[in-house]
Amino acid sequence: xxxxxxxxxxxxxxxxxxxxxxxxxxxxxxxxxxxxxxxxxxxxxxxxxxxxxxxxxxxxxxxxxxxxxxxxxxxxx
Amino acid sequence: xxxxxxxxxxxxxxxxxxxxxxxxxxxxxxxxxxxxxxxxxxxxxxxxxxxxxxxxxxxxxxxxxxxxxxxxxxxxxxxxxxxxxxxxxxxxxxxxxxxxxxxxxxxxxxxxxxxxxxxxxxxxxxxxxxxxxxxxxxxxxxxxxxxxxxxxxxxxxxxxxxxxxxxxxxxxxxxxxxxxxxxxxxxxxxxxxxxxxxxxxxxxxxxxxxxxxxxxxxxxxxxxxxxxxxxxxxxxxxxxxxxxxxxxxxxxxxxxxxxxxxxxxxxxx
Numbered sequence: 001x002x003x004x005x006x007x008x009x010x011x012x013x014x015x016x017x018x019x020x021x022x023x024x025x026x027x028x029x030x031x032x033x034x035x036x037x038x039x040x041x042x043x044x045x046x047x048x049x050x051x052x053x054x055x056x057x058x059x060x061x062x063x064x065x066x067x068x069x070x071x072x073x074x075x076x077x
Numbered sequence: 078x079x080x081x082x083x084x085x086x087x088x089x090x091x092x093x094x095x096x097x098x099x100x101x102x103x104x105x106x107x108x109x110x111x112x113x114x115x116x117x118x119x120x121x122x123x124x125x126x127x128x129x130x131x132x133x134x135x136x137x138x139x140x141x142x143x144x145x146x147x148x149x150x151x152x153x154x155x156x157x158x159x160x161x162x163x164x165x166x167x168x169x170x171x172x173x174x175x176x177x178x179x180x181x182x183x184x185x186x187x188x189x190x191x192x193x194x195x196x197x198x199x200x201x202x203x204x205x206x207x208x209x210x211x212x213x214x215x216x217x218x219x220x221x222x223x224x225x226x227x228x229x230x231x232x233x234x235x236x237x238x239x240x241x242x243x244x245x246x247x248x249x250x251x252x253x254x255x256x257x258x259x260x261x262x263x264x265x266x267x268x269x270x271x272x273x274x275x276x277x278x279x280x281x282x283x284x285x286x287x288x289x290x291x292x293x294x295x296x297x298x299x300x301x302x303x304x305x306x307x308x309x310x311x312x313x314x315x316x317x318x319x320x321x322x323x324x325x326x327x328x329x330x331x332x333x334x335x336x337x338x339x340x341x342x343x344x345x346x
Contacts, residue, residue: 019114022178026117026171027098030124033167037280044287051294058301 083282090279093272097265105265114178119266121171123273124164125194129232131161131277132201136229139222151218152316154225156284158204160277165198189242193235200228205314214317292318 001009101119108115135158142150172191173183185191207224211217258266299307310317 019112019178022114022174023116026120026174029170029174030120030167033163034276034280037163041283041287044291048287048290048294051298055294055297055301062301 083279083286086275086279086282090272090275093268093275097269097272100265100268104261106259106261108262111179114175117171117175117178119269121168121175122266123270124171125168126270127273127277128161128164128168129197129236131157131164132197132232133229135161136226136232139225139229142218142222143226148218148316148318151222152285152288152318153281154222155208155314155316156281156288158201158225160280160284162198162201162204163280164277165194165201168194169198189239193239197232197235200231204228208314209312212312218316288315289318 097119101116105116105119107113135154138150138154138157142148142154172194176185176191177183204221204224208217208221211220257263295307
């Protein structure tokens, strides 16, 4: 028996009847709004992560350009 | 860096919410009068309490902004009111669901508690458009803070007025003549309230960290690629944390924010 099935077996039965759908709806609203908010935060985080990657790439390009410039200008030994 | 302690707060919130749901459905006794429908109370009431308290906290932060001119307080006030509005919507929806199940109507206009909660929501719903309507960040922050203080002062007055109302069909949770909550229900309610407070604090912390990181990125882009690589600031309801060109960051931490807020040009360098 899986842990979830075992938990459900010992858990008392809920008297859902007519009220069940309203209670479920209230908890779904609560969890749903929070999940939507977290999803929006996730999208924002993705955007920031993309921007950070762009800045990293720009920094790498700049470092490479500086290295190659130094190589050309360095006097031969 | 920003978002310090977010992991611990996230874990605490998750644990508290899980414990709340388990206690609500498998520990809290059924209400003799309302039966199973009373379980909505463990979501609706903590959310409503946290919402109203958050509006007052937002007003206190706004007052601190007006007193110190530190934009970090404006950011905190904005974020607290922003999340409180979301919680207010949850409170209104769960309340309407409970009313439909209990009274047979989604909304009862005669109830001072419901109507006053809606009025508070509508009052604070104007906060974002007010901010959006003012382009200058300094004026926007100042006017929004004045509004937040006035509206925040309205919340406790409104609460007292509703409690003083004699005829109401809305159930009273605490301090009623019937003896209030039984011990088991009260214990579960306290856990639910703590979980809701933690969730509110977590969402605020995430929002503040995201806003500060966004501005930090903007400043970094400006330093690395120059001013022309940074998109000009558009009109926004969110507080501007940098200078007028959006290049600086003044809300990071430490003591730099007040100086940067007073001298935005210096912050942008």
